[in-house]
Each structure stands twice: as C-alpha cells, then as structure tokens.
Amino acid sequence: MDYSDDPEVAEFRAGLRAWLRDHLDEHRDATGxxxxxxxxxxxxxxxALAAAGYVGLSLPAAYGGHGLPDLYEAVLNDExxxxxxxxxxxxxxxxxxxxxxxxEDLKTRVLPGLLGCTEVWCQGFSEPGAGSDLAxxxxxxxxxxxxxxxxxxxxxxxxxxxxxxxxxxARTERDQPRHRGLSMLVVDMESxxxxxxxxxxxxxxxxxxxxxxDGVEVPAANLVGERGxxxxxxxxxxxxxxxxxxxxxxxRLGRVLAAARDDVRSxxxxxxxxxxxxxxxxxxxxxxxxWHVARSLAGRDPGGSAGSVDKxxxxxxxxxxxxxxxxxxxxxxxxxxxxxxGDYLWSRxxxxxGGTQQIQRQIVxxxxxxxxxx
Amino acid sequence: xxxxxxxxxxxxRDSCGKLAAHLASRWHRGRGPHDVGPSAPDEASWSRVAExxxxxxxxxxxxxxxxxxxxxxxxxxEQLGHHAVASPVLGTVIxxxxxxxxxxxxxxxxxxxxxxxxxxxxLTPDLTGFADATGSLAWDAAGAEFAVVPATxxxxxxxxxxxxADQTRAVRPLGEPVRTLTELTAPDGETAARTSAFALSLxxxxxxxxxxxxxxxxxxxxxxxxxxxxxxxxxxxxxxxLADSHVLTEASRxxxxxxxxxxxxxxxxxxxxxxxVAKAYASRSAVEVCENVIQVFGGIGMTWEAPAHIWLRRAHxxxxxxxxxxxxxxxxxxxxxxxx
Ligand SMILES: Cc1cc2nc3c(=O)[nH]c(=O)nc-3n(C[C@H](O)[C@H](O)[C@H](O)COP(=O)(O)OP(=O)(O)OC[C@H]3O[C@@H](n4cnc5c(N)ncnc54)[C@H](O)[C@@H]3O)c2cc1C
Numbered sequence: 001m002d003y004s005d006d007p008e009v010a011e012f013r014a015g016l017r018a019w020l021r022d023h024l025d026e027h028r029d030a031t032g033x034x035x036x037x038x039x040x041x042x043x044x045x046x047x048a049l050a051a052a053g054y055v056g057l058s059l060p061a062a063y064g065g066h067g068l069p070d071l072y073e074a075v076l077n078d079e080x081x082x083x084x085x086x087x088x089x090x091x092x093x094x095x096x097x098x099x100x101x102x103x104e105d106l107k108t109r110v111l112p113g114l115l116g117c118t119e120v121w122c123q124g125f126s127e128p129g130a131g132s133d134l135a136x137x138x139x140x141x142x143x144x145x146x147x148x149x150x151x152x153x154x155x156x157x158x159x160x161x162x163x164x165x166x167x168x169x170a171r172t173e174r175d176q177p178r179h180r181g182l183s184m185l186v187v188d189m190e191s192x193x194x195x196x197x198x199x200x201x202x203x204x205x206x207x208x209x210x211x212x213x214d215g216v217e218v219p220a221a222n223l224v225g226e227r228g229x230x231x232x233x234x235x236x237x238x239x240x241x242x243x244x245x246x247x248x249x250x251x252r253l254g255r256v257l258a259a260a261r262d263d264v265r266s267x268x269x270x271x272x273x274x275x276x277x278x279x280x281x282x283x284x285x286x287x288x289x290x291w292h293v294a295r296s297l298a299g300r301d302p303g304g305s306a307g308s309v310d311k312x313x314x315x316x317x318x319x320x321x322x323x324x325x326x327x328x329x330x331x332x333x334x335x336x337x338x339x340x341x342g343d344y345l346w347s348r349x350x351x352x353x354g355g356t357q358q359i360q361r362q363i364v365x366x367x368x369x370x371x372x373x374x
Numbered sequence: 375x376x377x378x379x380x381x382x383x384x385x386x387r388d389s390c391g392k393l394a395a396h397l398a399s400r401w402h403r404g405r406g407p408h409d410v411g412p413s414a415p416d417e418a419s420w421s422r423v424a425e426x427x428x429x430x431x432x433x434x435x436x437x438x439x440x441x442x443x444x445x446x447x448x449x450x451x452e453q454l455g456h457h458a459v460a461s462p463v464l465g466t467v468i469x470x471x472x473x474x475x476x477x478x479x480x481x482x483x484x485x486x487x488x489x490x491x492x493x494x495x496x497l498t499p500d501l502t503g504f505a506d507a508t509g510s511l512a513w514d515a516a517g518a519e520f521a522v523v524p525a526t527x528x529x530x531x532x533x534x535x536x537x538x539a540d541q542t543r544a545v546r547p548l549g550e551p552v553r554t555l556t557e558l559t560a561p562d563g564e565t566a567a568r569t570s571a572f573a574l575s576l577x578x579x580x581x582x583x584x585x586x587x588x589x590x591x592x593x594x595x596x597x598x599x600x601x602x603x604x605x606x607x608x609x610x611x612x613x614x615x616l617a618d619s620h621v622l623t624e625a626s627r628x629x630x631x632x633x634x635x636x637x638x639x640x641x642x643x644x645x646x647x648x649x650x651v652a653k654a655y656a657s658r659s660a661v662e663v664c665e666n667v668i669q670v671f672g673g674i675g676m677t678w679e680a681p682a683h684i685w686l687r688r689a690h691x692x693x694x695x696x697x698x699x700x701x702x703x704x705x706x707x708x709x710x711x712x713x714x
Contacts, residue, residue: 001635
C-alpha cells in the first residue's frame with residue numbers, strides 16, 4: 001500500500017503544478033457551454049491543456065497520447081481539483097473506444113485530432129425510442145460497397161453543434177438479433193445529409209442537439225472494429241464514461257466545494273453550525289471520492305463493471321454537494337446570478353447520462369454482485 | 375503509487391480470517407437474550423489470539439513487538455469485524471499503542487504483547503476519544519484487568535460491564551485506582567496525533583469488515599429466499615438496496631486503505647485528518663448498509679436469533695467509539711469552514 005508518488009509521478013505532478021501556476025488564470029472561467037463564447041473559452045482551455053501534454057495521458061503515444069499508466073489521470077484530476085481549475089476535456093471514453101478497437105489506419109487518421117483537442121467529437125448513441133434500452137435503436141447504416149449509408153435520428157448528443165466527428169452506433173445487420181446487429185462508425189459531421197438541431201438544456205446550457213441522418217455516406221474505412229461488434233465497443237466505452245478519471249469529476253466537484261469554502265471563510269456567505277457541518281460532510285465525501293478514484297485507477301480492470309460503482313458514488317456525492325451549496329447560497333440560489341442554479345441543475349443530469357442511476361444499480365446488482373435477472 | 379494489498383498481506387488476511395472465524399464460532403451470535411453473556415473470551419481463545427501474535431505485532435521491538443505497519447493492523451481489524459469477533463483485540467492493541475506513546479515500561483508492554491496482562495483503553499464518557507481525566511469508561515474491556523489514564527498515570531480496576539448496544543464488546547466503568555505508572559510522559563503533538571489516527575483507522579477497518587459481512591449475508595439471502603416464484607434478489611427494489619450498499623462498502627474500503635496507509639506515511643496531523651474523514655464516512659455508511667441488510671432479510675432480520683442485529687449493533691458501537699461522523703465533521707467544520 002503506497003499512495004506516495006514515484007519519482008516520475010512526483011516530477012509530473014510538479015511540472016503540472018508549475019504549468020497551472022502560469023496558465024490557469026487565463027482559463028479560470030472556461031467551464032461552460034452557455035453561449036458560443038463560453039464554448040470557445042472551454043475549447044481553448046482543452047487545447048491549451050492538450051498542447052501542454054496533459055490530454056490522453058493513458059492513451060498510446062503513437063496516436064497523440066502519452067502512454068502513461070492510468071494513475072496519471074488521477075494525478076491530473078487531483079491537481080486540477082486542488083488548483084480550482086476547470087475540468088479536462090471529457091473525451092477519455094471516446095478515445096479508448098477508438099484506440100482499443102479501431103484499425104491502424106483509422107486510429108492514425110482521427111486520434112491525433114481528438115487528443116490534441118483540435119477536433120471535437122460527439123457520441124451518437126441515444127435515440128428518441130432508445131434510451132436506457134439502447135439496443136433497441138433503429139438508426140441504420142446500410143452496407144453499400146466501400147461505404148455505409150446512414151439513415152435515422154440521434155438525440156441528446158452532447159457537443160454535436162460544434163463537433164467535427166460523431167462516434168455513431170447504428171444497425172448494420174438486419175438479420176441479426178438486436179445486440180449483434182450493431183456497428184460503430186466514425187461519421188464526419190460535415191457530410192451531406194447530416195442535420196443538427198440545437199436542444200437547450202434545462203440549465204440554459206447549449207451543449208446538446210438532435211442529429212438527423214438522411215442518406216449520409218460513410219466510408220467503410222471509418223468502421224471501428226468489425227461489423228456486428230458495435231454493442232461490445234459501446235459497453236467498453238460506457239465503462240470508461242462511468243469510470244472515474246475520464247470525466248474529470250473530482251476536479252469539477254473540488255471547484256464547487258473550494259468556492260463554497262472561500263465564501264464561508266471570507267464571510268461572504270453566512271453559514272450557521274448545521275450548515276458548516278453539512279459542508280464538512282460534503283468535504284468528507286469528496287476526499288473519499290478522491291481516494292476511491294485513485295484506488296480505481298491504480299488497480300483498474302478496463303472495461304469492467306466497476307465503473308458503475310464509481311458513477312453511482314459520484315452521483316450521490318455530487319447531488320448532495322449541490323444541495324448543500326444551494327442551501328449555503330440562501331435566497332441567492334433562486335435570486336440574482338443564474339449560474340449557481342444552473343450548476344445545481346447540471347448535477348441532476350449526473351444520474352441520467354451515461355446510463356441512468358437505475359440502470360447503473362442494475363448493472364452493479366447483476367454483473368458485480370451476481371444477483372439474478374428479474 | 376501502489377494501491378493494493380501485497381501477496382503477503384493477502385496471505386495474512388486469509389490467516390487472520392481463519393482464526394477470526396474460529397474465534398467467532400466459539401461465541402454463538404444471537405443465541406438468545408439470556409445466553410448472550412458478556413463477550414469475555416475464554417482462556418483458550420485468548421491464548422490463540424496471543425499465540426497468533428496479534429497483540430504484539432504492532433509494538434516496537436524493545437517492547438516485545440514486531441513493528442507491523444498500520445496497514446497490517448487494518449487487515450487484522452477488518453477480519454475481526456467481518457467475523458464479529460468478541461475477543462477484545464482492538465481494545466488491547468489500542469491501549470498498548472497509547473501506553474507505548476507515553477513511554478510505558480517495556481515490562482508492562484511485553485506482558486500485554488504476550489497476552490498475560492489484559493488492558494483496555496480509557497475513553498471519555500462520550501466515547502469520542504482517549505480519556506484525559508477520571509470519570510471515564512474502558513472500551514472493549516471484556517476480561518481486562520485495568521485501564522490506564524495516562525495523563526494522571528493512574529491505573530484503575532474495572533467495574534461490571536454497563537449496558538451497551540454491541541453484543542460483541544464490553545464497556546466498563548473505571549473503579550478503584552490499583553497502581554500508578556510513574557514512568558509515563560506525555561508524547562509530543564506529532565506522536566499523539568499519530569496514535570489517535572491509528573486508533574481511528576482500526577475502527578474504520580472494523581466498520582468495513584462489519585458492513586461487508588452483513589452485505590455478504592444479505593446477498594446470500596437474496597439469492598435463496600423465494601417469493602412470488604423468484605428469488606427476492608431478482609426484484610429491482612431489492613437490487614437497488616444491495617447495489618447502493620455495495621457502493622458504500624467499496625467507498626469505505628477506499629477510505630480505510632488510505633487512512634491506514636497515512637498513519638505511518640504522513641505527518642501526524644495529516645494522518646489524523648485523513649483518519650477523521652475515513653471514520654466519518656465509514657461510520658455513516660456502516661449504519662446505512664446494516665439497515666439495508668435488515669430490510670433485505672425481512673422479518674427474520676428483526677429477530678434475536680438472526681445475526682443481522684449483531685452487525686448493526688457492532689456498526690453503531692464502532693461508529694460511536696473514538697467519535698462518530700457528527701463528532702469528526704464538527705472538527706472539520708471548525709477548522710476548514712469557519713468564517714473569519
Ligand atoms: C446531460 C446529458 C448528456 C447526454 N449526452 C449524451 C450523448 O452525448 N450521447 C448520447 O448518445 N446520449 C446522451 N445522453 C442521453 C442519455 O444517455 C439518456 O438520456 C439516458 O441513457 C436515459 O435514456 P432516456 O433519456 O431515454 O430515458 P428512459 O430510458 O426513457 O428512462 C426514463 C426513466 O425510466 C427509468 N428506466 C428505464 N428503463 C428502466 C429499467 N429497465 N429499470 C428501471 N428503470 C428504468 C430510467 O432510469 C429513467 O428514470 C445525455 C443525457 C444527458 C441528460
């Protein structure tokens with residue numbers, strides 16, 4: 001048992017701290033997607049992090065990553081949290097799916113742009129008729145010589161409005177049972193026949209869209225893995241999306257708590273003893289989450305179901321934290337600056353995206369604990 | 375960074391688990407209100423404990439010990455919790471650690487290490503920490519001869535156990551002074567913080583073992599108890615309780631590991647901060663998990679015969695010992711969230 005840094009990790013940590021000291025100030029508000037300007041600020045932060053070598057830490061160096069062990073992702077998260085920095089780009093899950101399943105040619109073509117944050121990606125899984133029951137999706141990608149022709153509709157696609165690429169889960173095999181008929185494709189969002197329509201989130205954030213595909217041609221070379229492998233790749237990818245490092249959770253929550261701490265200490269927001277106790281309890285949760293993430297990453301079994309445990313833990317901690325912070329804000333939670341209320345609303349999404357809380361519990365119960373299926 | 379147990383530690387865990395199971399089998403959980411006697415271990419059990427080296431392993435060499443790390447002690451404490459062992463191992467180990475930090479004579483510490491002299495730690499009347507005066511309670515004191523209040527150097531005989539929710543541990547009032555330990559001197563702040571962190575980390579491990587054992591039993595029950603023609607574990611509402619319990623248990627394990635590592639690796643104050651966090655988290659979680667477990671057992675979970683209440687009781691009592699979540703969060707609130 002040793003949580004202390006090896007010399008290489010210590011050096012990495014020191015370098016990151018120094019970089020943050022010099023560069024963080026210009027990016028402090030790079031957190032949102034409320035407007036075109038805030039999207040641009042957020043993307044600038046992602047590109048700055050990438051250019052400094054802090055994106056794709058655990059991905060292969062040959063494609064723009066850094067080939068480091070997973071625990072470097074935990075160090076990155078810790079340091080961003082401590083510094084009160086915005087979260088890193090949420091792309092680990094997409095990058096792992098492509099890196100672990102795509103052929104050489106596709107990886108070389110697309111991964112450097114993804115990991116360099118010069119090209120934004122989105123994840124086209126959910127459909128109006130297929131949310132929790134993802135395998136029932138009906139968007140088709142009909143094989144046609146050296147290409148696929150895509151028809152259908154995706155929804156709740158985060159970042160679709162400004163994405164260059166979409167990792168699309170679609171049905172390619174008509175005569176196969178539902179899970180086996182799916183394939184994963186990399187779709188150029190600038191192709192003819194792609195139509196995106198913005199959907200505004202309840203928080204006012206403009207990061208989502210619905211995407212219509214009407215006879216969109218996708219080169220066969222953009223197939224990730226093999227035909228019929230889509231479900232496996234999707235599950236692999238979701239295990240990373242639910243997993244701890246890639247989403248920058250600890251950093252995001254650390255920022256929220258640090259701001260609350262400053263407000264209380266400076267006397268900007270009054271906090272009575274019960275409220276200060278609840279803040280203390282939220283800080284207990286957050287430290288435990290940090291330790292849990294470190295443990296998950298150091299001994300992680302990629303693609304396992306333990307990501308669901310981490311997602312459930314994060315959800316619980318995040319939603320509680322936002323209740324406390326909302327109560328600390330008092331009337332200003334609902335009055336005045338809408339940003340804190342928007343952050344709270346976002347915390348409610350934690351139990352919906354990437355598989356709802358109910359679905360995650362089912363995964364834990366059945367796949368981790370081995371309980372019978374109902 | 376290497377966040378896992380070594381092969382040796384896993385082997386140690388297994389051997390602790392075997393002996394803990396054996397010890398537990400000598401004390402039948404939930405036999406009935408009349409025959410759950412005070413949990414004093416019989417002589418045979420106590421000599422097995424001493425032979426296993428559990429009482430000695432943490433002490434310094436000159437005091438008859440093997441200088442085991444806090445992580446090894448955590449492994450032991452988790453197994454004791456897992457099997458709800460009634461022998462007062464943690465009480466003895468914590469008392470010895472405290473006395474060692476006060477420079478107690480090696481003769482006394484060696485006797486404790488060998489199991490020939492039995493001591494318990496003296497805690498404040500609210501159980502939240504080591505006693506600093508009289509009027510305190512000896513915790514995990516079944517079969518103990520005396521408890522020492524180091525600040526005054528006085529060793530007190532112990533009275534009959536007071537009513538205590540936990541059926542596996544005894545709490546006893548301090549009685550007459552029996553001897554004075556003149557050699558004791560107060561440890562520096564660093565050492566005192568480390569000693570408290572050590573005690574907390576063992577309680578966290580005990581809570582972890584307790585909640586895992588309770589959860590394992592509930593899982594077995596959920597797989598085998600049939601209602602509406604299917605195992606109750608197939609019902610989604612039951613699965614959700616168990617999944618949430620698993621999440622709390624795993625997060626508690628993460629906290630337990632870090633806190634135990636911190637005891638020997640970080641400066642005393644930092645180790646103590648980590649231990650407070652872990653104790654607060656595991657205290658709250660253990661009670662929630664054990665309550666969920668009783669729910670999954672249904673009616674049988676509410677009976678004296680079923681072990682579910684033994685785990686819940688042990689969780690509540692270990693939660694209170696050395697401070698529950700409210701106690702530690704009050705400290706954190708005062709240090710980190712107090713206004714200027
Ligand atoms: C902020 C945000 C970002 C998102 N980003 C993306 C994205 O980038 N790409 C993408 O593809 N999707 C994205 N999603 C979509 C998300 O994955 C889906 O919303 C989610 O999987 C749930 O599907 P649904 O909305 O259709 O809800 P439903 O599946 O209709 O669920 C409705 C309710 O029923 C419950 N339920 C459903 N089935 C069961 C069951 N078997 N047992 C118990 N309860 C059940 C659910 O838990 C939920 O409470 C995003 C969603 C949000 C909120």
